[in-house]
Amino acid sequence: MSERPVPTTDTQHAAATLDGWYTLHDFRTIDWARLKLVDAEKREQMIEEFTAFLASLEEVEAKGEGSHAFYSILGQKADLVLMVLRPTFNELEDVERAFRKTALYDYMIPSYSYVSVIELGMYRGSGDGDPYQNPHIRSRLYPTLPKAAHICFYPMSKARRDGDNWYMLSMDERKDLMYRHSMIGRSYAGKIQQFIGGSTGFDAWEWGVTLFAEDSLQFKKIVYEMRFDEVSAKYGEFGDFYVGNILPKENLSTFFSV
Numbered sequence: 001m002s003e004r005p006v007p008t009t010d011t012q013h014a015a016a017t018l019d020g021w022y023t024l025h026d027f028r029t030i031d032w033a034r035l036k037l038v039d040a041e042k043r044e045q046m047i048e049e050f051t052a053f054l055a056s057l058e059e060v061e062a063k064g065e066g067s068h069a070f071y072s073i074l075g076q077k078a079d080l081v082l083m084v085l086r087p088t089f090n091e092l093e094d095v096e097r098a099f100r101k102t103a104l105y106d107y108m109i110p111s112y113s114y115v116s117v118i119e120l121g122m123y124r125g126s127g128d129g130d131p132y133q134n135p136h137i138r139s140r141l142y143p144t145l146p147k148a149a150h151i152c153f154y155p156m157s158k159a160r161r162d163g164d165n166w167y168m169l170s171m172d173e174r175k176d177l178m179y180r181h182s183m184i185g186r187s188y189a190g191k192i193q194q195f196i197g198g199s200t201g202f203d204a205w206e207w208g209v210t211l212f213a214e215d216s217l218q219f220k221k222i223v224y225e226m227r228f229d230e231v232s233a234k235y236g237e238f239g240d241f242y243v244g245n246i247l248p249k250e251n252l253s254t255f256f257s258v
């Protein structure tokens, strides 16, 4: 049995999508001035408790029931991001609740958040059979997020301007443009892993783009190269970019040392 109805593509204006796990990006800024006032022993206890919270997320991931990524963020837009993937909105809320209960949470100021659902476009169809039963497709819809050295997140939309309106293009035109986009993407195989979250109706932009890489320079290279590609050059509209470094739970003491 398919978990979701199998979409058909060509008869509709909207490109059919396969939809996987719901995704929350929760960006937080640490209130360092307040944290400095906490004595060292209490701070260590808080870090221990937070480590246990991250370990509980790892257990869910090990069971294949969700995934997460925890990264520090460079610059002043945020200090941390917890990216969480779960089968339902309710389970995302469960994670938010558990996060809220940690003592360290009280020293974190919300800076940005983004809600989406892992999405695969079906511009080129999905092959024979029920795509939701195809192991390759499943591994992309319900992924275990990489533990790569670096993350880059940004929201984006496709333009709806007079003249350049993505949503007024024919399916064939969009298919052709997306094919060219995918060819650039493929040239970054082994360097960048991308996760596209569809967010129309969920958040302020239409997609949340999350990229992972071992070499942070690859983010600049792919985004710059794509700017010259028609899909991005004509139709791409972008929000703020958030970049950062993996934060393993073993490094929390160093991260929170003040």
Ligand code: VOV
Residues within 6 Å of the ligand: 015, 119, 120, 121, 122, 123, 156, 158, 178, 181, 182, 184, 185, 186, 188, 189, 192, 193, 194, 196, 207, 209, 211, 222, 223, 226, 227, 232, 236
């Ligand atoms: C590793 C790089 C990489 C690769 C291989 C890749 C491939 C593909 C394929 C094959 C497809 C279509 C089918 C599907 O699988 O969804 C997509 C779809 C999409 N992409 Fe992409 N993309 C990449 C990378 C990649 C980047 C860096 C960006 C940001 C664009 C930029 O200018 O900053 C992006 C955006 C998107 C979006 C917003 C969509 C959905 C658009 C829609 O209208 O539906 N993407 N993408």
